[in-house]
Amino acid sequence: MSPAHTLYTADWVLPMVTPPLPQGAVLVRDGQIAWVGPAAHATAHMPADTPVHALGTVALMPGLVNAHSHLELTGLRGFLEGLDFREWLRTLTIVRRDLLSEDDLLDASRLGIAEALRHGITTLADCTDSALPLAAMRELGVRGIGYVEVFGPDPLQCDESMARLRQRVAVLRAADTSLVRTGVSPHAPYTVSATLFAATAAFARAEELPMAVHVGESAAESAFVVEGTGPFAVRLRERGIAVAPQALSPIALLEDTGVLAARPLLVHVIRADDRDFARIADHGATIVHCPISNAKLGHGIAPLDRMLAHGIATGLGSDSVASNDRMHLLDEARQATLFHAVRSGSPDSLSAHDALGLATHGGARALGLGDTIGTIEPGKAADLAAFALDGTDIQPVHDPAVALVHALAGRATALLVMVAGRVLVRDGQLQAASADWEARQRVTAARLGEWRQRRSQ
Template sequence: MQLICPEWIAPVAPEPRVLAGHAVLVEGDRIAGLMPADQARALHPSAPCTELPGHLLVPGLVNLHTHAPMSLLRGVGDDLPLQAWLEQRIWPLEARLMSPEFVYDGALLACAEMALGGVTCFNDMYFFPEQVAAAASLVGMRAALGIIVIEFPSAYGSGAADYLRKGLELRDRLRDDPLFSFCLAPHAPYTVSDESFTRVARLSGETGMPVHCHLHETAAEIAESEARFGRRPLRRLADLGLLGPELIAVHAVHMDDSDLALLAAHGASVAHCPHSNLKLASGIARTARMRELGINVGIGTDGAASNNRLDLLQEGRTAALLAKGASRDATAWPAHEVLHAMTLGGARALGLADRIGSIEAGKAADLVAVDLSMLQTAPVFDPVSQLVYAAGREQVSEVWIAGQPVVHKRQFAESEVRSRVSEVVGRVRLWHNRISEILPVGPGAGVS
């Protein structure tokens, strides 16, 4: 048994609230209880206690959408719209660079960045997911690994059927590892065939796995779908049997009223990635309306190649401000609801709400302590408002995943993790040189 005694606790569930002077009891990898700190110390006088004055304790943050290995492509396609970004930068680079080593190094870089910013679980979509799993395992992070589905071949496999086979085999191998879950991850309506979508729908129905798919990201995507298939992408997926509580619609920027009504009626979730949407000029998602309709919204960073930082706290602040500005309603998406989206909303979308996302007895002890005593967050009237509107990831001081310390005093708790991350950071320059040889991606480079 160990006690964690911060100044404030925001448990997220069963209702939004802030508790002062309370402690979280952790036994093994689980939360054993939540009670007044004095009572906890009296009941467990020999239990080690982590005292955290000036800190807010929240559930571990859930990054609902990312491409972790793309951290090695951070900055290679800045100031480009989505199609040019994909066709002139990302896909050509991936065709030349894709390998298990590339994926592992990029994923470890991403896991380190995310963990230091309070992310304890991330939902990934990329090739060689076994390498993403290896990187996450080293750091001690929880990951929902995407079983990628895309029609074109890569160094990872020959196409959609091969990717599915390999992903399902990995799921079987990691079935008993409590840190990993899986999503079916068809890339997007414009890169996945009806046949592959139908198979994904069948597998999701058989296994209960969520379906994680880029959807309605740009206006061009809508126009192309209407030209090729005679209907909007979401309607096409609905006709193919993919619309239900398992669907995670990533981006969901260009959703009209009928689209949002479909999502709400079928209990689907949205992975909102505000910075990526803004940087690629894709648009602003109608998140205030989504919340009004009861659609479950989680928050994702997308990959570092389109963001360029895996900072969920910053995403949450921007999400709140965009919802207010776009709806012209200052009450839209208040701070406590944003914290819910960054934690339990993401967990619910991944089918993990019974295990993570809130500070409740019986759940995994995935916890994050944020230091609000720093001058940039003083004074503190509402700790959750300070977390969403004022705090930065540099104020994350402690992170536990499954009861184990992952970050301690703003550094990785394990010296081995610090050492291995340093090795990868040392190799980043080598990757930079290889990338620079392939495309002119430096500052001011022209687009070929």
């Protein structure tokens, strides 16, 4: 049996609620943080036989919160490169439906979680069609919410979509744990009718389910909602579905249908004005900012400054690797600061400390987990990540937050990662990795490549 107490010391500890601590220490007891402070003071706070892990030249910080992912799409990394958004979405939908088995989607989810953990991510907020990421999260010990997606642009489909959603959620929820919860996600305004939005919101509120919605992502979506025009309108009319202007904006549509009242996590929110942000703030809804995915799909730079000015709980998300190619939250933090500086013309308008805050307690609050995770404070869960700061491409370190966001972003592998005190990455090695997942994914990738070649002939 592992001892109840363990002390971790590090050259830097970043509690996130207070400035970085040089030569700091974190005492973990029964999966929770018992104490944090200068290493020199630790002995007064722990039993004499407490094991000590001296991590050395590292930054020890709260585990990163990836507030938007699609784990089941991990096998589509690089597969949809350069497609315009509607074609990107259409190809993705066909591939997921026709070419990927449940085993493929489960392996993809496992590989996505392995990537997350190696990069210090301890919590995932995952939107999923298959619901298999929920099983993978439970299997691998990470913390997360799996939002089960519901689709149905035709109001006539609403009852059928809701019946299926209720049935799936009942089954999935029975397997919820203290770490992994089931939620729901009406996908987006161009794939979900106003009727279905209203029904899903009522269901989420009645059942107290977490909810996530993609919204304010593209010009095509705004044209569809506000004017009933554009490529999504054309496609739905081709399918015989009536399309009309629906609301002043996609966010207004969510307010009108009762979705905002269910306090959802809003994904992207690139296209929104101050009236929209006031609507979001008034209802206590939250946002996940996905700077790299937004840029890669050519959708734009979200007005993060306005989200924060309105006091909206905001986190960072990678989105799927099909629109990012990496799942690396430090990379998202770096990109968020760079875009912010470009937009404002000021170099420190979003500091590295602020960006790390979004990647930790910002995401935690956006997911309603602010009391449990996101900072290193006594009483919170011991969800921690440690990144090495030695090496000539990182040193010298004058400020560990700047080193993490600007020098390590995109390339750092975490040395140590734990969730609720359970070590999942030790010495940079994932404890539960399996070579079988990768071998099977290579076979799947070859099949996808052949499919695309046949299609282009």
